[in-house]
Amino acid sequence: MSDHTRITFGDGNHGFQVGQNSGPITTNFNLPPERPETPPKPTSTVPFCRDADFVERGDLLHRIEQICSGPASRAALVGLGGVGKSQLAIEHTYRVRDYASRNKQDIWLFWVHASTKARVQESFKTIADVLKLSGRNQPEANILQLVERWLSNEHNGKWFMVLDSADDLNVFYDTKSTGQTGSLEDEKRSLWTYLPQSPNGSILITTRNRELASRLTGSHKNVIDVGPMDPSHALALLATKCGDGLDMDAGPELVKELEFIPLAISQAAAYIQQRWPRSSVTKYLDKFRKTSKDKFNLLDFEVGDFRRDRNALNSIITTCQISFDHIRSERRSAMRLLSLMSFFDCRSIPDYLIHPDFVRRYGENEGGEYTDGEEDTDGEEYTNDDWAGFPQDPDSLFEDDIITLRKYCLIKTNETSHNLGMHSLVQLSVAKWLAAHGKTETFKQVYLSRMVRAFPRGDMYEHWKMCRELFAHVEIALNYRPKARYSLKHWVLLLYHGGNYAESQRRYTTARKMAEEALAANKKVYGEEDGETMDLLDLLCRIHMCCGLYEKVESLLLPVLEARQELDAESPDTLYTMNTLALNYSWQGRWNEAEELHLQILEVLKKRLGTEHRDTLISMNNLAWIYLNQDRWKEAEELQLQAVEGYKR
Structure with a gap:
């Protein structure tokens, strides 16, 4: 038998000493019970002072008050980051306090930072300390459960709680461990289960996530949309x-x-x-x-507002990017959709332009140079031409992506059309996010490929309706000159068609800018003799003529004509340039110079193509028009009769 010697370790604490023992020893150490604390008076854990510059925003505060006035009520403020949801919540808490004070009532005001599980637990610990809950300092205390039990007890009085920045669905509905010690059952509980529907309390949630708002409040009727200010x-x-x-x-x-x-x-x-x-x-x-x-x-300028959470970013750009990161982790295809949308005119985007199956519907790529997709840094490749990797059909995928983006209040839908929209500040934020992730050129490539397929030739009347609907998305392309050579062709062709349409609508400033930008780029990469370079030069000259800038036309064409005549005076390119220069002379009434050029063109065409070729007959008609403007009726009549007879044959 071992020799036990009892010793004292202090008031209320005992132990024992073992000299030698060959068997098991069991000891129990009991900590002294917590001393009862004086119950506190109702107070507030709202960490922000009232904003003296707060501006009323219609009936938003009244709607919050209406929903939150009932027992066990819940309301949610849903909107884009930066629209002022938290500021509305702060002001409402002070109005709740003022109302209670005027009516000589007591009420507890609690503020919970709900961006992460750790912040929720930290806020609940603060509440437990303020309430002086018994057992909160025990090593194995379940703070969430202690606070939940207190909130559920009607004898504790009225309370009002704000769950601020509750943007992540997984924070509240993930069934993984909450990080609390205790029973296995407690560890499996999701955070939303610790928010009691107590008749003596109400909860206001601020979130960017519409789905989370509906789930936490129990009904879409309790969700208040917070948009930009009036x-x-x-x-x-x-x-x-x-x-x-x-x-x-x-x-x-x-x-x-x-x-x-x-x-x-x-x-x-x-x-x-x-x-x-x-x-x-x-x-x-x-x-x-x-x-x-x-x-x-x-x-991107940081405001440094002390009425925003310490972890909240105080610039609209970085605030939006929090949502982008949430979406990318939740549904990667939705972030791709938003990335593509950011290149279009954000006011109204036809949904077919951004549909996943656009390429299949509008034809295959020319030359196989272009892939309408993205290769992520994690090795995952996304291609709209191959749907084998997706469990859904393209239409379902597209609709689900739209739901996700709407859920975060990043895009707008239209009840009367299939067009989508987004805030221009969101568009800028996406642009910066793409640049930070090295994806700008990838989605620029997708945008250009789709627009060059969708936008028709702008110089044909039958295409004007479609051109009018899409022109805003072409104008914005001026900002998107690509780096890749194969994408440059798409960009040049899109601006060429857009410039033709703008000229037909007498929007000469826009047309000239498109033609000049595309001409300079194409000439640098593909040279002066490239067919598209010549088409763009012709377009630019026509625009200058419409604006009465005839000297500019000459300065553009004369060097080109001289160089082409040295190479081959009878080539189609040479004749094309001569015809444009003759037209410029005609518009100025310089009939002799125009006549000289048209005569040269006609002789070459007769020699190379014959007198009955369509191009020869058109040239005859052009020369006849010069004669008519000089009152040379007989010569004009002879040429026009020849042209008519040629067309008959």
């Missing part, structure tokens, strides 16, 4: 944030450029304030409109 409210916010002394004449235009999004407006105001008096609303607007790079820099 123009008047946006202007009021800009004026309030900028302060007195600033000229607000350019304010309406600036908030319109910022799409009335509160975070972007606050960014602009903070930027202006920081640089005042060397900056102003007008100067900010001018810089914002200058280049895409300037837009990126201004929208």
Whole structure:
């Protein structure tokens, strides 16, 4: 038998000492019970002070109050990052407190940062400490369950909770371990089960995820859409944030450029304030409109707002990119769809242009140079020409991708058409996200290939309806000159067709810019003798003639004509240039010079093609038109009769 000697370790603690023992020893050490704590008075864990510059936004706060006023009620604010959901929640909590104070009622106000499981647990621990819940300091305490039990007890009084930035569905509905110690059953519980439907409490959720909002509130009727501000409210916010002394004449235009999004407006105001008096609303607007790079820099400016969570990014660009990362991890094909959409005019995008099966419906690639897809860094390859890797048909895949993007409030659908839209600030954010991931050229290639298939020749009347519908998506292509040689051909051809349409509609400034950009690029890569170079040169000359810029036409054509005549004075390219130059002379009334060129063209065509060839007959008619304008009726009549007889044969 071992020799036991009892010793004392302190008040209430005992132990034993073993000199020698050959058998098992079992000991129990009991910690002293926690001392009872004085129950606290109702208070608030909202970590933000009230915003003195808060601007009312119609009936949004009234709708929150209506839904949250009932027992066990839940409401959710859903919208794009930066539209002010958290700010509305903060203001509502202070109004709840004010109402309780006026009516001499007590109410607990709890704020839970819900972006990750760890932040939820941290917030619940703060609540447990504020409530002084018994057992919270025990090593194996299940804080989530302790708080849940307290919230479920009606005797504890009224409470109101905000779940802020609850964007990730997996945070609340993932059945993996919550990280809490305790029983196996507790470890398997999802976080949403710790939010009781207690008649003495209500919950307000802020989220970008519409599906999560519906699931946490139990009904889409309890979901409140928060969009951009009304123009008047946006202007009021800009004026309030900028302060007195600033000229607000350019304010309406600036908030319109910022799409009335509160975070972007606050960014602009903070930027202006920081640089005042060397900056102003007008100067900010001018810089914002200058280049895409300037837009990126201004929208990426960190506000440093102490009324936003410490982990929240205070620029509209980086705020949007949080959603992109969520989507890419949740549904990769939806992020591809959003990436492709970002290259189109964001106001109204026909859904067939971005459909996964577009290539199959609109024909195969020419020459096999182009693959309508993306190869990811993880080795996964996506190709719209091959659906073997997808478990669904293209239509189902497309609709599910749209649902995902709508769920995050990143795109807009139209009830009266099949067109989709997105905010221009989201479009800019996607552009930066693609650049950061090295995917800009990949999706630019997809966009150009699709548009060059979809947009018809713009110089034909029967195509004008389609051209009119798609022209906004062609205009934006001016910003997308590709780096790859094979994509450059698509870009040049798209601008050529777009320039032809713009010229037909007398939109000469746009037409000239398209022709000039495409001509310079094509000439540099493929040379002056390339067929598309000549087509673009002809288009540019026609545009200049329509604008009365005849000297420019001559300066473009004379060097080309001289070089071609040296190589082959009778080549089709030489004759083509001569004809365009003759037309330029005709428009100026320089009939003799025009006649000389037309005579040369006609002689060559007779010699090479014969008198009855279609091109020869057209040349006769052109020369007859020159004679008519000089009142040389007999000569004109003879040529036109020859042309008519030739056409009859």
